[in-house]
Amino acid sequence: MDTLRVGAGVGFYGDTFLPALEMMQQSAVDFVCFEDLAELTLAILQKDRARNPKQGGYTKDLIPMLEAGLGTALHNRVRIITNAGGLNPDAAAQAVTELAKRLGLSLKIATVTGDAILERLGEFLPFPHMETGQPLPQDISRRALFANVYLGARPIVRALEEGADLVITGRVADPSLFLAPVVYHFGWDWDNWDRIALGTVVGHLLECSSQVTGGNHGGHWDAIEGLDQIGFPIAEVNSDDQVVITKLPGSGGRVDVDTVREQLLYEIHDPSAYLTPDVVVNVTGARLELVGRDRVKVSGIRGTQRPAQYKALLGYEDGYMGQGMMGYSWPDALKKAQAVEAIMRRQISRFNLPVDEIRAEYLGYNSLHGPLANEEYADQLNEVYLRFAVRTPDRRTAEQISRLMVxxxxxxxxxxxxxxxxxxxxxxxxxxxxxxxxxxVDDQVSVKVEEVGT
Amino acid sequence: MRIQDVAYARSSDKGDHVDIGLFAYVEPSYQLLLEELTVDRLQKFFAPMGIGKVDRYPVPGLLAIKFVIHNALDGGGARSLRADNQGKTWSGALLRYAQVRLDER
Structure with a gap:
């Protein structure tokens, strides 16, 4: 029986890569995929690229991670796939090339580009809003920071076919990063929708790293042991299309039906039609079975033909946030903090400061649930922090408002x-x-494979 | 009945929407949650947060209900002024509402 093992590297930009290093050191996986790009991440990378157009725009955890793990990965034949290229995959590949030379490693690096469309936005106008159909207003396109298409798994498979040891992409749909090695390894047909859906679910379960191994678990979270060294997920896929989600023996956390179903439905909108670039997935018939300690078998996944179009996301500058915090104690902690909010509001109108929105939150009382917070203990709180935040059209006003509080x-x-x-x-x-x-989009997608160190 | 003994939830953002998964441990409590947590009721419960429509997707095979709360994050996590700019704690609010419904039965 041929079994492919795919591991989760990171679940977001800033995640720990120690579990991935361990997988590579133990040769516990054939591929490890690093998913670095949340919706918010491109905004961070855009700021980085604005400061340094040539070398900025990819996630900075890439080089330290590869410095620690690339030699091991190559030695143990673990291939790496990552969207850490962000807004500048070429710069990321260049940095990796320099690193490989410095470490004396030889490998094939593939770079996938073509997802970034901001510079050719004109071709895509009117760029109608996905939900409202409204054409992109000019004052928004003028403030655009990035515009990227969510590519699918195909260009990554092409890179693997050309022998890439490391694949660096920009925006690729998260699960597609993980689907690619499965399709490549087993030679699945792209229109075998049930299989593509199964591989996509593998990706979806792994893309948020420890969220499927007991992290951020809404259930009996306090019964999950070893969060200080939580294991990241590994998917075993065999040639009979059987899938098991597991983690390294001895690592912390847990894989059971509760942790897996929680991640299975996470952020997928309609469970009968989870839209990805490669397939439309239906998980409503999913069967999850605990088949061993920290081993959950996943079956019953169905797929239908992929969407006719790609999703693209444009991010645009939309004002500034200034904020300040102050803490008050019993007695009347909440009342005091509320008085400060009232003072701030009066000063803002007295000085005629241009503010588009004010948000006052009381930490320890309602900063997370807002108007849904339970008022029962409001008068008896030991302490309350006021967080006062404003949205302003310009940076200077935002700074001024924070200073009013001191x-x-x-x-x-x-x-x-x-x-x-x-x-x-x-x-x-x-x-x-x-x-x-x-x-x-596809006309412009490029897969470039370069040999380093030979 | 304590809601945290019969169900759990996780929530997060997708663009401007909050996406909540609610999971029961056993069949009878799943049926209760299906009866109590209707689209209309959630629409009213979350209204003070400033939201659009609410979608509900039961997944009986997983004893789960998915809720998608539209236009709930002031334009999305990168634009919102909220401390919980990604809707990560809406799961807790939903659970407490479910508790209230169960207590009233």
Whole structure:
């Protein structure tokens, strides 16, 4: 029986790569896939690229991770796939090439590009909003920071066929990163929709790393052991289309039906029609069985023909956020903090500051649930922090507003204390999703394979 | 009955939408949740957060219900001023509402 093992490297930009190193050291996987790009990540990378157009725009965890693991991966024949290329896969490949030379390693690096369409946005106008159908307004396209298509698994499979040891992409749909090695290894047909759906579910279960091995578990989370060294998921796929989700023996966390079903439905919208670039997945008939310790078998996944269009996402600059925090203690902790909110609001109107939105939240009371918070204990809280945030059209106003708060430490209600302070002003970003024709994008998708160190 | 003994939930963002998965441990509590957590009721419950429509997708084979709360994040996580800008705690709000419904039975 031929069994392919695919491991999860990271689940977001900033995740730990130690579990992936362990998988590579133990030769526990054939492929490891690093999923670095959440919707918010491209905004971070865009700022980075704006500061450094030639070398910025890919995730900075790539080089330290490869510095620690590339030699081991090559030695143990573990191939690596990652979308860490972000907004600048070429720069990422260049940095890896330099690293490989420095470490004296030889390998084939593939770069997948063609997902970035901001520079050719004109070809895609009117760029209608995916949900409302509204054409992209000019004042938004002027403020665009990035526009990227969610590519599928095909270009990655092409790279693997050309012998790539490391595949670096930009925006590729998260599960497609993991689907690619499965399709490549077993030679699946692209129109065998049930199989492509099964491989996509493998990807979906692995793409958020430890969220399927007991991390962020809404159930009996306090019964999950070893979160200090939580294991990342590994999928075993065999030539009979059997899939088991597991993790390294001895690692922390847990894989059971509860942790797997929780991730299976995560962020997929309609469970009978989870849209990906490669297939439309139906998980409503999914069967999950615990077949061993930390081993869950996944079956009953169905697929239908892939969507006719790709999804693309444009991010645009949408004002600035200034914010400050002040803490108050019993007695009347909430009342004091609320008084500060009222003072801030009055000052903003007195000084005629251009503010588009004000948000006041009370940490320890309602900062997370807002108007849905339970009011029962509001009068008896030991302490409350006011977080006061504003949306402004320009950076300067945002800075000014944060500064209004500081003098209230002496000139406001009593017991102002704790983490008094103003936060760095942050730029805010709006999102504009659309659907675009495949062929216009596919014509520009390129897979470049380069040999380093031979 | 304590809701955390019969069900759990996880939520997060997809663009401007909040996506919540609710999971029962056993069949009878799943049926209760299906009866109590109707689209209309959730629409009213989440209304103070400023939301669009609510979609509900039962997945009986997994004893699960998926809820998608549209236009719930002030334009999305990168634009929102909220501390919970990605809707990660909406699962908890839903669970508490479910508890209230169960207590009233």
């Amino acid at each position: 003098p209230l430490a002496l000139g406001g209600p009593p017991t102002a204390s704790g983490l008094i302070g103003v936060d760095r002003v942050r730029s805010l970003m709006g999102l504009w999703p659309t659907l675009i024709d495949r062929n216009v």
